[in-house]
Amino acid sequence: MSIVPKETIEVIAQSIGITNLSPEAALMLAPDVEYRVREIMQEAIKCMRHSKRTTLTASDVDGALNLRNLEPIYGFGSGGPIRFRKAIGHRDLFYTDDREVDFKDVIEAPLPKAPLDTEIVCHWLAIEGVQPAIPENAPLEVIRAPAENQIYQQKDGPLIDIRLPVKHVLSKELQLYFQKIAELTMSKSNPSLFKEALVSLASDSGLHPLVPYFTNFIADEVSRGLNDFLLLFNLMHVVRSLLQNPHIHIEPYLHQLMPSVVTCLVSRKLGNRFADNHWDLRDFTANLVALICKRFGNTYVTLQSRLTKTLVNALLDPKKALTQHYGAIQGLAALGHNVVRLLVLSNLEPYLSLLEPELDAEKQKNQMKSYEAWRVYGALLRAAGLCIHDRLKIFPNLPSPSPSLLNKGKGKVINTEPNKRKLSVDSSENRSPRKRLIATDGSDGGPSPMQVDRPTGDANPPQNSVHPSSSEQASGGNAPESRNAKENQGSKGRTITRKAILDQIWKDDLDSGRLLVKLHQLYGDRILPFIPSTEMSLFL
């Protein structure tokens, strides 16, 4: 039947004061209403076309009513879209939320800001058939493959004039621009100007012709300037800006760009001075890599797999320097939790055992080496921690456990506490059936704010009993870190019980539980800050 149901007709009749409309009449009216509405909309579309628009507006409908010699709809435009409300008690009855507006309010309302006046801007859309690369024009398409052209020409026969591929000509302005940017990148003397340049790189349209030059420049400079930390950092900033620019199609140049970027991530040596904070550079680059993977992962399916392969190889090669390991870990961590879980955590145990001697201050006399080892350890910890934190967030919110159950759990916990360090995965699983209920209850975690989630990730709380030598690293860490650490220490008793509970809680069938236990085993207390805990709030 008609798309206008008879109920609608009845409602409209009521709203204009006709109360005794018979259902038959409504039924008869419905098709006619639909016909009239369609008629008016067709006229409205005509008005829209003549206003050279492709979206229908209320004024078009008014125009259509005018065309039909009908009275237009009068009213006060609210400006916003019309909101439909559901009528209470009806399943599919809606009404417009039409508030009464006080005249006084309207009159006394401050005048709106005067809109900007219409102006005309003139530019060249094309000069002798070629679109100039100026900001007014739409960004150029990626330069077409010439082969396609060739085929087209051959097919069309001799009628078509054959044009040679256009020589790539850079305008004087673009050349100057490129020179200036390159200069700034190399000079390092004017950081504020360089920042401006980066903003320009990230936002200007019409830079597309320069992209191949920039990629070349970056590749050259990275391979040449591995000893120059600042230069590398600047180059990575340039890469980042290029990636951010919405007018640039960087895709065809990715294969040139990636090696340089990965170099900055996992190179043995970046910068030649001790003061160079190459850790920062690696962190920055890791984020960059993740950005690239996120944006182009869809179009280049092999991109991420190739990248992770490189990184994992770097990580698992014991001959590689610790700095390289650090870069690889950071790169993998930036790629997301699933990557970490699959590739890092599976190799965690053997790797940590390798790292152990380096961490030990007594065995490793070289302070530099020790520092590096701790950095790597921190990165690993952070990667694992973020991963587990993410895992826990996945669980749905469950009602909080009843106190009695929890108490029972707690009693148990205290008993098991002393030998908790020896808890193995298997032993914890043995006890699972009885505690299933608590496990599921507690596993929820509305992710409470984490205590530590530092981006640099050298979480290394000093209360660590296993590695007392860590104090120098802790002092190297900054203020909030140490405060957190203290807080942890202060609530040590709490953490112990919590820890124990967690051990039980994660005996869930889900491997995340197992994973956590394992992590806990490997890391000790240091993993705890990453775990969102609801039971903690219960204890408080």
Add this chain to the structure above:
Amino acid sequence: MDPEQVDEFVMGYLKKKGFNSAAKQLQEALHHNNGGTFNSTDYHNDPELTKLIRSFSQSENDPTRYRDGYSKLRSWAYNSLDLYKHELLRVMYPVFIHCYMDLVGKGHTQEARSFFNSFRRDHEMIHLRDLQKLEGVLVPSHLEEMEFARSLRQSKVNIKICQYSYDLLLQYLHRTESTLMLGIINEHINFQVYSGQPNSSSDDIDAVTIVGSFQETADHVNQKEIQWGLLEDSLEDRLEKTGSLLSDSEKGQGESKDGDIDDSKKRSNEIGKQGSSLKKLKKDKAGNATAKVARQETSIVSPAPRVKPELALPVMSTDVEESILEDLRNRVQLSSVAMPSVSFYTFVNTHNGLNCASISHDGSLVAGGFSDSSIKVWDMAKIGQAGSGALQGESDTNDQNVGPNGRRNYTLLLGHSGPVYSATFSPPGDFVLSSSADTTIRLWSTQLNANLVCYKGHNYPVWDVQFSPFGHYFASCSHDRTARIWSMDRVQPLRIMAGHLSDVDCVQWHPNCNYIATGSSDKTVRLWDVQTGECVRIFIGHRSMVLSLAMSPDGRYMASGDEDGTIMMWDLSTARCITPLMGHNSCVWSLSYSGEGSLLASGSADCTVKLWDVTSSTKLTKAEEKNGNSNRLRSLRTFPTKSTPVHALRFSRRNLLFAAGALAKPAS
């Protein structure tokens, strides 16, 4: 028994013939008092037929018969041989809409709607607009009221079909005893059977169903003769003559140099971009010799015939004439290898209010018509000077336009009382005409910045108005389904062109001023004789409302663009579509031919300007007769704008392309 016998008679006859003459024959037979023995024996000897008649009379009012019959016919047509399939499928659309209208007419609203919805997908591709119109028809009274439905009901559809397909169809209808379908086909379709092989399916333009009687009038109208040539003693004519005189390059160069200086002083129509125009001129000179040769060649190949003007044309002042001649002489020769430069005027901060834009012939003035009834005229030459005044070294950067009006750098023309739908400049740029939803057309002077005349005559919003190529006369078209010819000095129209079946949406003058073309929502384009007011051509082929028209400078071709983005190029003398140019995917707002007619520019709501090579497409049609499937159309270039639908296009006399549009905020 008697009525049954009549039925049977009808059936027998239809089975044999299947033509519309059947009705007449039936009447005759009735008069002859029910025929001779041959009929009755036929009836007695054919038990199948009696069964058929019985079933027919029984289920007369059963709405499901339509659905069954149609879906059977449909599946049969879809499963037929590929060779004949497309011909048989053409039958489906008229059958479909008539089934629907029959159902509506009998009051089976529910069934009609479900029938429509289940099969509409088949026809949406080609007939979307019609389906949208028909969809709302739900009760019998709507059929009466709606013009479109009425005309469909009353007339027949012509379908060209080959002998074999026709036999197939009839055989099928016989075998399955689908009397209902047979009835509909008989009643509403007029088959034009031809012998031989079926046409290739690419020839679909003719297959679009047209109201039959209308087609006949169209065919009839299109027989008339038209004089599409250029005017005798026109400027182009004179130029060609002088061009041969100036063949010695020395003289030509000297003069054009003079002209150049003159030109840059008098009217900086290249808007402070003299440098580039100079460059172009130089290049033009370089190619002058070859171009001239080429021109002579073309003039040998296809000399545009000269015709006498039928209107008393205004006399042009010698100054204006000189400058136009100068422009024509300095025109850049465009072809598929020599592309034009495009200067784009972007309206910003229009707040969705810009309804139309117009560019004067030299590109120096731009007018915008707004939905708040205002017209704004920008003098781009002055704006250009203000911007690059120092560059040009001109001391008198006159602020009179900018200063007193409170920093406004346009002229505001107020007078209309409804949205302004169209504006047009007179050829020298001294007048502007505007049309509006308030049913009036107003004449404005760009020198006085004031309204001079208000022309009242249309009864409904005036969609479009265009100055004639020589000024003085102008044409308008309106929602009232008429187009009118006016002259500037009279407030009453000189001619009223009536004949379109729906709104007349756009109008365009023929270069020789003897004809105007109009595009309409009834999906046709018509050509009218200005002197007699008669329709001399009907161009059928568009599938949606026609939004823009352009005439080639030699007067031989016309291009029309529609709502779907299709551009069609027509040969005026034969009224045939030369080639559909597909490429735009939204409304084509504007079309323009280059000065010598070799390129066609189109501007669309999809935010692109496209250039089409027109010469190749016309050439190919001749070759196409032999090899049917060659790629006929050729899009040369697409210039995307950032997010500006292109409202207006204009080739200047020197073949610089001007485009204008309002910047639309991206959807995000």
